[in-house]
Amino acid sequence: MSVTSSRKISTAVAAQQRGHSLDRIFYKDEDIYQAELDQFFLKHWIFAAHTSQIPDIGNYLNLNFDSESIIVVRSENNEIKAHLNICRHRGSRLCIEDSGTTKRFTCPYHAWSYRLNGELATARNMPDDFDYAENGLHSVKLELVGGLIFISLSASPPSLKAMRNDLGGLLSHLGIDRLSLAHQKRYVIQANWKLALENYQECYHCAPSHHEFAKIHAMAKSPEVYQKLKSEYWAKYPNNIKFQQFSRYFGLAEHGQEGYQYDRNPLLPNKVSGSKSGAAVAPFIGDLESYDGGASELMIGPVSFFLIYDDHVLGYRFLPLSKDQCVCDVFWFVVENAHNGRDYDLDQLTWLWDVTTQADKTIIANNQKGVNSRFYKSGRLSEMETFQQCFLDWYLQMLSPKAD
Ligand code: FES
Ligand SMILES: [Fe+2]
Known part of the structure; x- marks a missing residue:
């Protein structure tokens, strides 16, 4: 990268106000996009x-x-x-x-x-x-992580050792190595990849934008209500291996280690899965136990996420096609040997996250349209956008040239 380009990026990083959405340049500048490819997509898992x-x-x-x-x-x-x-x-x-x-x-x-x-x-x-x-x-x-295949285009990618130490047994307990793909869909989004990733990292938009999701997931509630529901839910299962938290994502990852995150979150009362009614839509996955009314969130590396219900697992992957266009690849997994028509109905299985991802595709593209305006100014983030802020802190740090 030329000196002029790296100076431009340093200036943009220094000018960015913390606690606010990114300045327009981060979504529009080709040199910044090329630096992101180097720092994120050609480096991480x-x-x-x-x-x-x-x-x-x-x-x-x-x-x-x-x-x-x-x-x-x-x-x-x-x-x-x-x-x-x-x-x-x-x-x-x-x-x-x-x-x-x-x-x-x-x-x-x-x-x-x-x-x-x-x-x-x-x-x-x-x-x-x-x-x-x-x-x-x-x-x-x-690298294989349970049954999950990860690739990195770097000659020396971050280590997955810390993630394996923390999550290895847990992923096997959750049955991640015993899944089969039921469906996969690529959602092409007319927006810079960060707008898609940022959108996925906050549930501030869930209540207004995802009525279907908000009927099932406690996370769409206000932080106070959600924390109360979560404490009550965790108290019910004090010794269950699924109930763990690891927050080693983004800047919280150990030096040289790939970032990861795991948490178990409650669904709303009487809901056990991510479906239209909140009822189970596929055979139980994992070691034999009953539905507990929650779902696990898993992240490995900066762009790959999993939502683990007791009966099916969603995979999400965000990738850029260009500076102005990205994809969200969504994978629906069920337990191995489960068959559509016999053990589950594909339309029922995919309904919630298809409708939710379609809505996201629209709101993210609208976000890009607003950001495209020369009158856009970065806006203040809410208390429900702290995970997004964590990403932004890390992003800006990765983007700015290292001090010698
Ligand atoms: S055989 Fe592949 S480019 Fe010629
Ligand atoms: Fe969303």
């Missing part, structure tokens, strides 16, 4: 998929954002691998379909072919001194 989405050798899926594409594949020896989706010959996008099954990846341009483990298998008419071993696909760092 991103949820790619659940292992059950690629159960057989040769199953693959692509994770795409901005100008990047990563192939996640179950390779010949049953190991899950991630490769850059770039041919080593002249750089064509290699794997065009977003998901599928293959024995090899064959480039659509000059037909170099690669094994599932990334090794170059065939390259036609190459000189005698051409080295196959030197021309395998570039590998991408990958």
Whole structure:
């Protein structure tokens, strides 16, 4: 980055008032967007998929954002691998379909072919001194967390050790390694990615914007009512492993460790799941016990979130397509071997979070329209936007050049 650009970013960071929404420049400036790619999306861990989405050798899926594409594949020896989706010959996008099954990846341009483990298998008419071993696909760092596959495009990503120490047993208890995907949907949002992420981090908007959600989740209530309901709920289950809190997100993460967060929150009385009526919509997940009327919130890395009901699990992932457009990928998981029509009804399962995410897509795009105006001025945050403030503090710190 040029000196002028980094000076511009430093000036913007210094001018930003704490306790307020971001200044317009952070949503509009191309240099800032490029710095964000470097500091966030090319560095941190991103949820790619659940292992059950690629159960057989040769199953693959692509994770795409901005100008990047990563192939996640179950390779010949049953190991899950991630490769850059770039041919080593002249750089064509290699794997065009977003998901599928293959024995090899064959480039659509000059037909170099690669094994599932990334090794170059065939390259036609190459000189005698051409080295196959030197021309395998570039590998991408990958870690499994329970059944969750995370990738990082950094050569030295933050460590997941602290997260594993705190959450490993808990995730297994919650049955995260025994899920299967029921449905996945990409919501393209006409807004800068931060507006989408910030929106997800505050429930100030839940009561006015999400009537359906507000009928089920206690979180949409005022902070006082919510805290009262939460204390009563936690008091009912004093020794249950699900009832833990870890707040190591953003700036609260240990140095060198990836951020994470876990908490268990109450639903409203007589509700047990995130559905239209609050009733269960799929078979129970996890170790055998009864519905307790709550849901766990889990975050691993800055852009991947999970909402864990007792009968289904939502995954959310926020990724930029460009400075002005982003996606929220939503995943609905049920317990393994559950079938649509027999064990659950897909429309009922997906109803609440489809309607909620559609509403978010609209309010976030409207937010961007207002911010686009040259008359926009950053506004004061509420007491219900403290998590968002925590993100903003960390964001600004990551964005500003490090002091020597
Ligand atoms: S660019 Fe892939 S084979 Fe030529
Ligand atoms: Fe929302």
